[in-house]
Amino acid sequence: MTVTLMNALTQGRIAHGYIFSGHRGIGKTTIARILAMALNCRNAIGSAVRPTAEPCEVCESCTEIRAGNAVDVIEIDAATNRGIDEIRELRDAARYRPARDKYKIYILDEAHQITDAAFNALLKTLEEPPDHIVFMMATTQPEDIPQTVRSRCQHFSFHAVKLVDILGELRGIAEREGVDADESALSLLAEAGDGSMRDALSIMDQAIASAPVEDGRPRLDAGQIRELMGTVPNAVFERILEAVDGNRSAEVITVANQLLDAGNSPAQLARQFVRYLRNAVIAKIAGIGVDGAGADGVAGELLQVSADEQRRAGRSAALFSEEELTRFLQVMLRTFDELGYRQEQRFHFELGLLKLVHLRRLLPIEEVLSQFPVGGGSRPGPGVATARTVSTASTPSRSPVSGAATARVLETSATVASARPAFSPFEKDQSRNRFDEKAIAAAPIAIVPVAALVVPIAAPMPVPAAEATPAPVATPAEMVLTDCDSIGAALATEGLAVAALPVVEKPIETAVERPETAGSASSSDMQPTSLHSAEELQRVAVDALSAAKNQATPADALADAEWSVTENEIRVQTELSKTMLPMVINAEAEKLTRAALRDAGAGALKLVLLPGVKSAASAKKPRAAKSGSVQAKALEHPIVQRAQTLFNAEVRNVIDLRDND
Template sequence: MDESDEPSLGMDLGPAPGAAAQAEYKVLARKYRPSDFTGLIGQEALVRTLSNAFATGRIAHAFMLTGVRGVGKTTTARIIARALNCIGADGKGTGPTIQPCGVCEPCRAIAESRHVDVQEMDAASRTGIDDVREIIEGVRYAPASARYKVYIIDEVHMLSKQAFNGLLKTLEEPPPHVKFVFATTEIRKVPVTVLSRCQRFDLRRIETPELMRHLGNIAEKEGVKIEEAALALVARAAEGSVRDSLSLLDQAIAHGTEEIITADVIRGMLGLADRGRVLDLFEKVMSGNMPEALTQLGELYDRGADPMAVLQDLLEIVHFLTRIKVAPGAEGFFDGASSEAKRSAEMAGKLSVPSLTRAWTMLLKGLFEVRDAARPVQALEMALIRLAYAADLPPTDKLVRDLMDGGAAPAGRGAPAPSGAPGSGPRMAVSNERPQAMAAVQPMAMASQAPVFKSLEDLAAFAQKNNAPLLRFQLENNVHLVKLEPGRLEFRPARHAPPSLAADLAQKLKDWTGTRWLVTVAREGGAPTLAEQKQAVKQARYEAVLQQPIVRAVLDRFPGAEIMAVRDVAGEDTAAPMPESDSDSDDE
């Protein structure tokens, strides 16, 4: 009995209007899935290697396909299965071919995922050793009708450790009639023992121009008119994924009601902002014009721009400006001939690399805040305000260097003011003028009163006095002094001394005295460190007190008693009874 003879429950109303058309419709990603290697775009290296392998008969027994989502891993696996089993349109094919016909029974059965000898397994849902045992048992039997038995395992990285171990032996020495094709987006999670047994192919992202041509051809076949700018937006949003781009194009065709799909339609559909307006926004933020920047951000948001998309565009602008800065003529976010590209070049000339890298860091931090915020647009506003206030700050290393040298760090923007507002520009100049003058005068005054260091104690005391406590600590605990004379310092570093200690000392001595010092490192010799000397003095005092008759009598009278401290009459010094060296040196 066929379907038409089956009894119906209730009245037979017949097929719903348009039901046949709806049942036949396939999304573009499935409709235009390649059936042979000529349909793969952007994977020339893979096609060339496989073509040569099939032509010479050097076909591997296992393939590992890796790449980001939607670049064609599963499609390539099915094409390989067809190429291995195609028998030609006339049914007389005798071996694997790089150009499967697509019309023979094996080709059609594999395309429809119904061939008994080509098994696809989703490792995301079948991860255990029991699933792999089915494969191990199945490889022992010859194919039912095909030339090769092919196992396609998608997302193979999700197999358990036991499943991978169970597959190793079969994967290394499979029967001649068995081929494995693995696909994964996380190649680093696949054990090396498995990778070494496979022929690996890295499927790359599709470049935007190539993806645009592909989408344009499909739109033409579908009878859809779409602007070049709209194609560019779809291709960029897909981030190199063919499947994502086709899904977006499918959505755009359904979304648009006009005769032609415009860039504005795509922006509204994806929640994108006009890139020229995002460039304006970045320019206002970096110049401190926050009132207008926030107003423009509000307008973008009201027009449907997604805060995450705006922030991602800002990051791409910063990356593009930095590339222009370090490599003039570099291409990227804007077309090289566009007015935005010329504006970007001018803007890059006004910004320093440190300010651009700081902007990148702050926007990247803001990306996670916007993603997790209950109100993303508010998080984006706060990120832009932070960036505006920090835009004219000096580099971090300069701030640290100025503070370590005892100078005043240049002041940043007190508050971003609108461009042209009274006092905005002069205020920045005035706030920086005095600290810079102080920093310029201070080294001269210090050089005119250059200190004289007669001992390591003098040097450590001077470091403490000049706000260099870390250097004082190193001088006291990690320096075995060999020689100290004007302009020269030689020492043996302790075991835990930092590698940069000699260079740090040379720089500080030059800053403090105004003259260049020769600081050398000795391999042996040197006096005990200051910490060791201090400890030795405490130990000597402890031993001297321990030999006092009255002290010995007390200790003998009270077994287990200990000397807790040794103090002089004035109470100016103390020593623990069993002093332990707090030095980091290697002299124990």
């Protein structure tokens, strides 16, 4: 950049607009002033006083510009004078020629603060400027300057100052100012500058002012500078990572507690830990050893820390893989972001440190996949439960086949001696939402009775004669197989599909008594309920609310409640609290319920809604099927009733597989 500007001055190719952008505190405004001195210097380039394009710094114009009182060099704070009125005044004043010097120069500091309307007012002047006008804009955010302005100016992008350059400058200042400074203290000051020479100088000036005086000379040491900046030694973070590597959560929390009790800010600690983890990641990528080997060249440019810190970063990087360090950095970056708007910053900082320990316990996906066999025909390894599901369904359009090949559903799982590894933390939640082989395999039972989900196609079918004669029952497992075959064969002739769901979680301990006929079920189960029975009245009320608009929640509440009928009232024991009862079962829902009960012939009975929670001893009754629904027809089927009696099961869902004509 310096060479480009000097060549332009030598060749006389002067632009009328310059944009100097880059990191804060790296000399953008200073370069603008030096360029203004070079443009208005009264000594010609190549003379004895000015052999190069750089200003002579001795003429009257150079001294006035350096002092800041030159008439023809106007420096404007664009953050304050950012409106269209100020820019219009500048544009009007630009028409007049300079009072004494060759160029009239405007330096706009923080130019990105100027409004769009003000930039638009300056466009014409930038596009067709007078020969004596030069605009110089310094900014840290060049993207905020409109593209129409940038296209009319020469853009120079400044880079951050390197650590070695800042360190060398600080070392020279310390010698000239008579300050005794340790190399580690100067390294801390240079790192604190973060590429900004101005920031490093500001911190150094503050450190010198607070330094103790020995033999009439201020002395800077690393401990004093850390206390001044509110930072801690990076050896603390090295210790934390060593504890993370050893899976010692207590030590991590202990170190964090010591740092916080000492008065350190959680946000500052997280910020410093993020920088340390970044250095560890770079050390791992660059291959820096524990002794600092390989820190020269590109690796040193990437780290921008002292030699001691390079060795420390190399030691921490040797403990982990590149992927682990990257995950650590991501977690701490998120923790640092959250600390800005969290109330309990201490807790969130400690949680972020604990996450680092937990991340070490995760298995790589490659290691998990390597435990599975190659090829689909192999059996899983030990520790993985197996399950087999065979289910077929015939439709009226298909030819009937044998019962053993048509509808045979049996779910089995073996109890595994060794602990089953939890590869996914969401496996338990998935098993509650989906019915799959993994959920069946996880059940610790030997043989599981199943509940049939039956879709009736035609009228109830009489039981085949072959089923009337019971077969010898040897074991419960053989009984389950035989009954599944017989029921499946009977249902297959009518195009019924049978699926399975586990309904009990204990093995069959006694032999299952096969009823002689389908009619051998208890008469109480087969007889219709009375009109004023609790079950019938509950079904009527739930159906009425389900058919109404926006009454699904009260319907569910009444369906889950316990209904009882006395001589003069209907008592509904709900699961709702005293506060939630009138909110869930509102006046409209109660009105619809009373009307439905009145139409059912129970208008003389008083409806009483009771709050509270049902007793744990009472089993939850299945929701009554809606009259005329597919589920109601399925429950009336004699084979379904026989299956319920045989397996002591309940029908939870019915799927209609008939063709929609």
